[in-house]
Amino acid sequence: MSAITGHFSYWxxxxxxxxxxYIIISRTxxxxxxxxxxxxxxxxxxxxIAPGKLIGGTAPIIADGFSSxxxxxxxxxxxxxxxxxxxxxxxxxxxxxxxxxxYGTIEExxxxxxED
Amino acid sequence: MxxxxxxxxxxxxxxxxxxxxxxxxxxxxxxATTAVSYLCLVIAILLxxxxxxxxxxxxxxxxxxxxxxxxxxxDALSSFVLVLVALTASFxxxxxxxxxxxxxxxxRHYILYAMYCLCLAGLLGITITGDAFNVFVFLExxxxxxxxxxxxxxxxxxxxxAYQYMLMGTVGATFYVIGVGLLYLMTGTLxxxxxxxxxxxxxxxxxxxxxxxxxxxxxxxxxxxFPLHQWLPNAYAYAPSMVTAFLAATATKVSVYVLLRxxxxxxxxxxxxxxxxxxxxxxxxxxxxxxxASLVAFYEQDVKRLFAWSSVAQIGYxxxxxxxxxxxxxxxSITHLLNHGVTKGAIFVLLGAVALRSGAISVSVxxxxxxxxxxxxxAFGLVIAGLSLVGIPGTAGFxxxxxxxVGALERGMWWVVAVIVGASIIxxxxxxxxxxxxxxxxxxxxxPVRHEAPAGMLAAALGMVILCVYFGIETSFSVGAARDAxxxxxxGAR
Amino acid sequence: MKDDIILRVxxxxxxxxxxxxxxxxQFHGDYGPGGGFQAGVIAAAAIIFYxxxxxxxxxxxxxPDWLVETMLAAGVLLYAGVGLAGIALGGNYLDYFVxxxxxxxxxxxxxxWVEAGVxxxxxxxxxKLFYMFAGRSRDAExx
Amino acid sequence: MAVTVVAMxxxxxxxxxxxxxxxxxxxxxxxxxxxxxxDVAMTEAAVGAGxxxxxxxxxxxxxxxxxxxxxxxxxxxxxxxxxxxxxxVYGMQGLPAxxxxxxPIHSHVAPRYLQEGMKETGIPNIVTAVLASYxxxxxxxxxxxxxxxxxxxxxxxxxxxRKGK
Numbered sequence: 043m044s045a046i047t048g049h050f051s052y053w054x055x056x057x058x059x060x061x062x063x064y065i066i067i068s069r070t071x072x073x074x075x076x077x078x079x080x081x082x083x084x085x086x087x088x089x090x091i092a093p094g095k096l097i098g099g100t101a102p103i104i105a106d107g108f109s110s111x112x113x114x115x116x117x118x119x120x121x122x123x124x125x126x127x128x129x130x131x132x133x134x135x136x137x138x139x140x141x142x143x144x145y146g147t148i149e150e151x152x153x154x155x156x157e158d
Numbered sequence: 159m160x161x162x163x164x165x166x167x168x169x170x171x172x173x174x175x176x177x178x179x180x181x182x183x184x185x186x187x188x189x190a191t192t193a194v195s196y197l198c199l200v201i202a203i204l205l206x207x208x209x210x211x212x213x214x215x216x217x218x219x220x221x222x223x224x225x226x227x228x229x230x231x232x233d234a235l236s237s238f239v240l241v242l243v244a245l246t247a248s249f250x251x252x253x254x255x256x257x258x259x260x261x262x263x264x265x266r267h268y269i270l271y272a273m274y275c276l277c278l279a280g281l282l283g284i285t286i287t288g289d290a291f292n293v294f295v296f297l298e299x300x301x302x303x304x305x306x307x308x309x310x311x312x313x314x315x316x317x318x319x320a321y322q323y324m325l326m327g328t329v330g331a332t333f334y335v336i337g338v339g340l341l342y343l344m345t346g347t348l349x350x351x352x353x354x355x356x357x358x359x360x361x362x363x364x365x366x367x368x369x370x371x372x373x374x375x376x377x378x379x380x381x382x383x384f385p386l387h388q389w390l391p392n393a394y395a396y397a398p399s400m401v402t403a404f405l406a407a408t409a410t411k412v413s414v415y416v417l418l419r420x421x422x423x424x425x426x427x428x429x430x431x432x433x434x435x436x437x438x439x440x441x442x443x444x445x446x447x448x449x450x451a452s453l454v455a456f457y458e459q460d461v462k463r464l465f466a467w468s469s470v471a472q473i474g475y476x477x478x479x480x481x482x483x484x485x486x487x488x489x490x491s492i493t494h495l496l497n498h499g500v501t502k503g504a505i506f507v508l509l510g511a512v513a514l515r516s517g518a519i520s521v522s523v524x525x526x527x528x529x530x531x532x533x534x535x536x537a538f539g540l541v542i543a544g545l546s547l548v549g550i551p552g553t554a555g556f557x558x559x560x561x562x563x564v565g566a567l568e569r570g571m572w573w574v575v576a577v578i579v580g581a582s583i584i585x586x587x588x589x590x591x592x593x594x595x596x597x598x599x600x601x602x603x604x605x606p607v608r609h610e611a612p613a614g615m616l617a618a619a620l621g622m623v624i625l626c627v628y629f630g631i632e633t634s635f636s637v638g639a640a641r642d643a644x645x646x647x648x649x650g651a652r
Numbered sequence: 653m654k655d656d657i658i659l660r661v662x663x664x665x666x667x668x669x670x671x672x673x674x675x676x677x678q679f680h681g682d683y684g685p686g687g688g689f690q691a692g693v694i695a696a697a698a699i700i701f702y703x704x705x706x707x708x709x710x711x712x713x714x715x716p717d718w719l720v721e722t723m724l725a726a727g728v729l730l731y732a733g734v735g736l737a738g739i740a741l742g743g744n745y746l747d748y749f750v751x752x753x754x755x756x757x758x759x760x761x762x763x764x765w766v767e768a769g770v771x772x773x774x775x776x777x778x779x780k781l782f783y784m785f786a787g788r789s790r791d792a793e794x795x
Numbered sequence: 796m797a798v799t800v801v802a803m804x805x806x807x808x809x810x811x812x813x814x815x816x817x818x819x820x821x822x823x824x825x826x827x828x829x830x831x832x833x834d835v836a837m838t839e840a841a842v843g844a845g846x847x848x849x850x851x852x853x854x855x856x857x858x859x860x861x862x863x864x865x866x867x868x869x870x871x872x873x874x875x876x877x878x879x880x881x882x883x884v885y886g887m888q889g890l891p892a893x894x895x896x897x898x899p900i901h902s903h904v905a906p907r908y909l910q911e912g913m914k915e916t917g918i919p920n921i922v923t924a925v926l927a928s929y930x931x932x933x934x935x936x937x938x939x940x941x942x943x944x945x946x947x948x949x950x951x952x953x954x955x956x957r958k959g960k
Contacts, residue, residue, distance in 0.1 A: 346903030368886020777945030785853030
C-alpha cells in the first residue's frame with residue numbers, strides 16, 4: 043500500500059507526462075502540440091517539488107517558531123524551469139503564427155503536403 | 159585576470175548580445191560579434207594550455223564552494239570542446255558579414271548577431287559548467303537562439319524546420335531534466351563530480367537506470383542520434399548559410415560532449431556497460447546511421463541536404479566510438495568531434511559562398527555544373543573538404559577514422575571495420591557526385607565568367623579548408639588532447 | 653471594451669495599485685514569496701490589462717516600444733554587470749561578498765541589484781511579447 | 796487536475812483547450828502551495844494562468860479555429876508515450892518515500908542553505924537566497940533565456956516593409 047501512496051505524486055507526474063507526450067506525438071495541429079509540450083514540462087514540476095516536501099515542515103522562509111522547512115533547492119530549479127517553459131512557449135507560438143501566415147494552415151500534414 | 163578566464167569565456171558573448179540589441183546597429187553588431195568570437199578563441203586556447211600544463215581548473219561562481227554553488231570546471235575534455243566551438247565561431251563570424259547581407263533582411267541583422275552571440279554563450283556554457291542543472295539552462299539558451307536562427311532562413315520551410323526542431327529539442331531537454339531530477343533525488347546534489355561520487359553509494363539502481371535512459375534519449379534527440387535525427391536535415395537545409403555552418407560544426411558536437419560527460423563522468427561506465435547492452439545498442443544504432451544516412455545522402459539532389467544527411471552518418475561514427483568503449487575508439491570519437499566539425503563547417507561555409515553567387519534559394523547538385531570554372535578556389539576547397547569527409551590520408555577525417563578502426567580491431571570486431579570502410583566508400587560516392595558536377599559537367603548557357611565569392615568570405619572558407627589539412631598532418635593538438643580526454647574519461651591520469 | 657465606463661474607471665483605479673504591488677513583490681522578495689521574476693510579470697500584466705481595455709496604442713504610450721526594448725537588454729546587462737563588478741572588486745564572478753566591507757551587506761546588495769535586473773528584463777520581455785502578438789493581430793485585421 | 800488534462804486531450808476546440816490549460820495551471824499552483832512551494836506557485840499562477848493564456852489566446856486569434864481532423868492512428872503514439880511512462884515508473888520504484896527526512900535531498904546540500912543561508916546572506920526567504928546568490932548563475936542564464944525568447948519573437952513577428960508577398 044505504501045508503495046502506492048508513498049509515490050502518489052509520482053503517479054501524477056507519470057500521468058501528466060504520458061498525456062503531454064501523447065498530445066505531442068499524435069496531434070497534427072501545431073498549436074495543440076505546443077500545449078502538449080507545456081503539459082509535458084509541467085509534469086516535471088511535481089517530480090522535483092513533491093519529494094522536497096516534509097510533512098510538518100513549512101515553506102522555506104526562515105521565521106521564529108519553525109524549525110522544519112521544506113527543501114528550497116527544487117523550488118529554485120523549478121522556478122527556472124517555469125521561466126524556460128514560458129520562453130519556449132512564446133517562441134513556439136510566434137513560429138506557429140508565422141507558419142500560419144506562410145502556409146495558411148497549422149495542420150502538420152497539410153503543411154508537409156504543400157510544395158515549396 | 160587570468161584566474162577569471164572560465165567565467166569570462168561564457169560571460170563575454172552573453173554580455174555582447176544585449177549590447178548589440180541596445181546599439182541596434184548592423185556594423186557594430188558584426189564588429190562586436192567578431193571581436194567576441196576571437197576573444198573567446200584566445201580564452202579557450204589559454205584555458206586549454208593551462209589544463210595541459212596543470213590539470214583541471216575549477217572556478218567557483220559567486221565564490222560559493224561546490225556543491226552549494228555552481229562550479230565551472232575545465233578539464234582535458236571540456237577544454238578540447240571549448241576550442242572547437244570557439245574556433246568555429248571565429249571563422250564563421252567574419253564570414254557572416256557578406257553571407258547574411260545576401261540572405262536576411264537588413265533590419266534583422268542585429269538580431270541575428272545577438273542570437274549568434276547567445277548561441278555561442280550557451281554552447282560554451284554547456285561545455286564548461288560542472289553542474290547538471292546549469293547544463294539545462296545553457297542548453298535552452300543555445301537551443302532557443304538556434305531555433306530563431308534557423309527560422310530566419312529565406313524559405314518558408316525554414317519556419318517548419320525550426321518548429322520541428324523546437325518540438326523535438328524541447329522534448330529532449332525535458333527528458334534531460336527528468337533524468338537529472340531522478341539523479342538529484344537519489345544523490346541530493348547537482349554538481350556532476352559530487353553526483354558521481356555519491357552515486358557509487360546508491361544501492362537501488364532502478365532510478366539510476368531510468369535516469370540513464372531519459373538522459374540518453376533526451377540528449378540523443380539533441381545530437382540527432384539515429385533514429386532521433388529527423389529534425390536535422392531540414393534544419394540544416396533551410397537555415398541561413400552561416401547558421402548551418404555554425405550549427406553543423408558545433409551544436410551536435412556539444413551534445414555529444416554532454417553525453418560523454420554523463421556516461422563516463424557521472425554514471426559508473428564499467429557497471430553501465432556490463433549491466434546493460436549499451437555497447438551493443440550504440441554500435442547497432444551507429445552502424446545503422448552510418449549506412450542508411452550515407453545512402454540517403456547519395457540519392458539527395460539538394461546539396462545542403464546531401465551534406466546534412468552526411469552529418470547524420472558522421473554522428474554515427476562518433477557514437478560508434480562511444481559504443482566500442484576503449485581508449486583508441488574514444489580518442490577517435492573525440493578527435494572526430496573536432497575534425498568533422500572543421501570539415502563540415504568548411505563545406506557549409508563554401509556552399510554559402512556558392513549560394514551567394516548563384517542567387518538561388520537552394521543549390522542543387524545539377525546547378526553546381528561549371529563551378530570549377532566559375533569559382534575555382536571555392537570548388538577546390540570543396541574537393542579538399544570532401545576528401546576529408548571521406549577520410550583520405552593526409553586530411554583530418556582520416557586521423558579520426560583511423561583511431562576508430564584501431565578501436566574496433568582491439569575489440570576484434572572485423573565487421574565494424576568493414577562498415578566503417580563501406581560507409582566511407584558511399585561517402586566517396588556522394589562527394590564524387592558533387593565533384594563531377596563541379597568539374598566535369600559543362601556549364602549551362604553562356605561561357606562561365608570567373609566570379610569568386612568576396613575576399614572576406616573566401617578567406618574564412620579557405621582558412622577552414624586549410625584546417626582540414628592541418629589537422630590531418632599535424633596531430634599533436636587534436637589527437638594529443640583527445641587522448642588526454644579519453645584517458646580522463648576512462649579514469650586514467652589527468 | 654473601450655466604451656465601457658465601468659471598465660475604464662476600474663482599470664484606471666487598479667493600474668497604480670498593480671504597479672505598486674509589483675514593486676512590493678520585487679523588493680519584499682527577500683522576506684516573503686516573490687522576487688524579480690514575479691514582479692516583472694505583475695508589472696507587465698498591469699500594463700497589458702491597461703492596453704486590453706484602452707487599446708494597444710494607449711498601452712504603448714504608457715510604455716513605449718523603445719523603452720521596452722531597452723529594458724529587456726538592460727536587465728541582462730545589469731545582472732551580468734553585477735557579476736563583473738564582483739571580478740572588478742577582487743572576487744569571483746557574481747561574488748557578492750566583495751560588494752561591501754561587510755559580507756552580509758554585500759550579499760544583500762548583490763541580490764537586490766540582481767533581482768532588479770531580472771525584474772527589468774522579465775517585465776520588458778512579457779510586454780514585448782504582448783505587443784508583438786497583439787500588434788500582429790491588428791495588422792492582420794487591417795489586411 | 797487529471798480530469799482537465801484528459802479533457803484537454805479530447806477537446807478539439809482549441810479555445811476550449813486554452814481555457815482548460817488556464818484552469819490546469821491554477822490547479823497546479825494550488826498543489827504547489829500545498830507542497831510548500833509558495834514562490835513556485837506564485838510564478839506558476841502568474842505565468843501559466845496569466846501570461847501563457849494571454850499569449851495562447853493571442854496566437855489563437857491569429858491562427859484560428861479547431862483542429863481539422865480526428866486522429867487516424869492513435870495507437871502507436873499512445874503505446875510510445877506509455878512506454879516512456881513505464882520507464883519513469885520503473886525508475887520511481889527505487890526513489891525514497893514521500894517526506895522521508897533521511898532522503899538524500901534532505902540530508903545533502905540543502906541543509907546548508909536552510910541552516911547557514913540566513914547567516915550568510917541575511918535573507919530569510921531561502922528560495923530567494925539560493926536563486927540569486929548560491930545558484931545566481933542559473934538565474935543569469937534564466938534571464939538570458941527570457942531575453943533570447945523576447946528577441947526571438949521580435950525577430951519573427953515584427954512587421955517590416957517587405958517587398959511583394
